[in-house]
Amino acid sequence: MSASESGFKAEYACSEGCDFRASLLDVVYRCPRCEGLLEVRHDVDALRAVPAAEWKRRFESRFGSSRLPEGSGVWGKREWAYPQLPVEDIVSLGEGRVPLKPLPRMASELGLSALDLKECGVSPTGSFKDWGMTVLVSAVKHMRARGVPLRAVACASTGDTSAALSAYCAAAGIPAVVFLPRDKVSLAQLVQPIANGARVLSLDTDFDGCMRLVQAVTADTGLYLANSMNSLRIEGQKMVAVELCQDLGWEPPDWVVIPGGNLGNASALGKGFELMLELGLITRRPRIAVAQAQRANPLARAFRGGFQELRPMQAESTLASAIQIGNPVSFRRAVRILKAFDGVVEEATESELANAAARADREGTFTCPQTGVALAALEKLVAQGVIEKGSRVAVVSTAHGLKFADFKVGYHRGTLADVTSRYANPPVQLPANLDAVRSALSDLG
Numbered sequence: 001m002s003a004s005e006s007g008f009k010a011e012y013a014c015s016e017g018c019d020f021r022a023s024l025l026d027v028v029y030r031c032p033r034c035e036g037l038l039e040v041r042h043d044v045d046a047l048r049a050v051p052a053a054e055w056k057r058r059f060e061s062r063f064g065s066s067r068l069p070e071g072s073g074v075w076g077k078r079e080w081a082y083p084q085l086p087v088e089d090i091v092s093l094g095e096g097r098v099p100l101k102p103l104p105r106m107a108s109e110l111g112l113s114a115l116d117l118k119e120c121g122v123s124p125t126g127s128f129k130d131w132g133m134t135v136l137v138s139a140v141k142h143m144r145a146r147g148v149p150l151r152a153v154a155c156a157s158t159g160d161t162s163a164a165l166s167a168y169c170a171a172a173g174i175p176a177v178v179f180l181p182r183d184k185v186s187l188a189q190l191v192q193p194i195a196n197g198a199r200v201l202s203l204d205t206d207f208d209g210c211m212r213l214v215q216a217v218t219a220d221t222g223l224y225l226a227n228s229m230n231s232l233r234i235e236g237q238k239m240v241a242v243e244l245c246q247d248l249g250w251e252p253p254d255w256v257v258i259p260g261g262n263l264g265n266a267s268a269l270g271k272g273f274e275l276m277l278e279l280g281l282i283t284r285r286p287r288i289a290v291a292q293a294q295r296a297n298p299l300a301r302a303f304r305g306g307f308q309e310l311r312p313m314q315a316e317s318t319l320a321s322a323i324q325i326g327n328p329v330s331f332r333r334a335v336r337i338l339k340a341f342d343g344v345v346e347e348a349t350e351s352e353l354a355n356a357a358a359r360a361d362r363e364g365t366f367t368c369p370q371t372g373v374a375l376a377a378l379e380k381l382v383a384q385g386v387i388e389k390g391s392r393v394a395v396v397s398t399a400h401g402l403k404f405a406d407f408k409v410g411y412h413r414g415t416l417a418d419v420t421s422r423y424a425n426p427p428v429q430l431p432a433n434l435d436a437v438r439s440a441l442s443d444l445g
């Protein structure tokens with residue numbers, strides 16, 4: 001069924017309040033009047049005509065399906081994503097529907113009544129970027145089918161967005177071009193677009209430099225921009241908030257902690273909560289904490305200054321390479337969301353992020369360094385009393401740790417610069433004889 005048959009629709013609107021409107025078939029990323037980013041605006045009155053209980057019932061019933069796109073965590077909620085999109089244009093790899101993993105030991109040590117990790121990296125390309133990329137690439141497939149002359153789709157990336165774009169474009173048979181900062185993404189991230197047949201440009205600059213170039217190149221409307229300044233991405237990524245509430249019986253946590261780089265993700269999280277509030281699926285706002293690496297912390301600096309305008313910075317090298325960004329494109333959107341959700345921003349040093357990731361791994365996860373930043377920020381916010389004891393907290397885990405194997409190896413070898421590995425667990429080197437093995441295990445009783 002095409003969602004247009006169900007009567008719902010969405011269009012572009014200026015996120016800064018101009019009365020600019022455009023069709024989702026248009027190639028446009030910013031408001032032509034004020035240069036502000038666009039947002040996808042849904043017909044909320046039409047959506048509200050369906051009772052909240054019916055939305056919950058629909059979403060629950062689709063959640064159980066193993067068939068795509070119905071069983072996708074994004075397209076199972078398609079009326080809230082891109083309602084007019086015909087089903088035949090959906091490009092899904094089975095994104096979303098990821099585990100909400102409890103961390104009971106860490107919760108108890110921190111004095112929280114619940115701590116859950118929303119494992120968005122348990123996903124086709126190993127990161128939360130799949131949630132938004134399925135919407136964007138499906139939209140491109142639809143535009144091409146309708147005769148819009150798009151030759152290829154391009155993005156700048158710190159490694160996860162490029163992997164997602166390449167995989168979805170490969171599935172759809174659409175050429176992809178990725179702009180990567182040379183030697184600043186992990187080997188696993190680099191090989192993903194290579195394997196998927198994307199055109200990989202390895203550039204002698206950082207992410208912000210790649211972002212400037214991709215924006216210039218995609219001014220040619222035949223090359224479509226896939227970074228999250230394109231608001232189609234936000235429509236998929238906002239489903240993280242919806243799925244999180246669904247996991248929790250439609251009761252939001254008290255706090256959500258999320259790592260922040262280019263800041264599309266924090267904006268999407270807030271947009272998801274706002275839509276659920278408008279449609280009555282939830283009745284309370286969680287508070288949001290955005291976590292940044294201390295070496296790439298433009299939002300944290302702005303927060304300390306009372307959210308003055310963004311001062312772009314040169315992001316320094318950090319283990320949390322996926323959020324090594326000094327000039328976040330979605331800064332204004334994220335600030336708006338933080339204000340609306342009584343939000344805070346905290347930052348983590350290299351040692352704090354690495355140890356927080358390792359601490360969570362001791363409970364059965366395999367966390368990426370960006371999630372380590374969020375967990376370290378959580379520890380600090382609890383210690384400061386900002387997040388109160390007894391709170392129920394969800395942390396958005398953005399990527400799978402397998403993409404960052406070097407980080408894990410370095411941590412457990414104790415070779416990471418500026419990190420004291422408190423939970424290092426190096427292998428025990430032994431001769432292959434029974435006495436040595438028994439002696440190594442003697443403390444286990």
Ligand SMILES: N[C@@H](CCOP(=O)(O)O)C(=O)O
Pocket residue numbers: 129156157158159160161162226227228229261262263264265322323
């Ligand atoms: N961390 C991102 C950076 C690009 O951000 P996006 O929000 O524009 O996708 C990545 O993985 O590339």
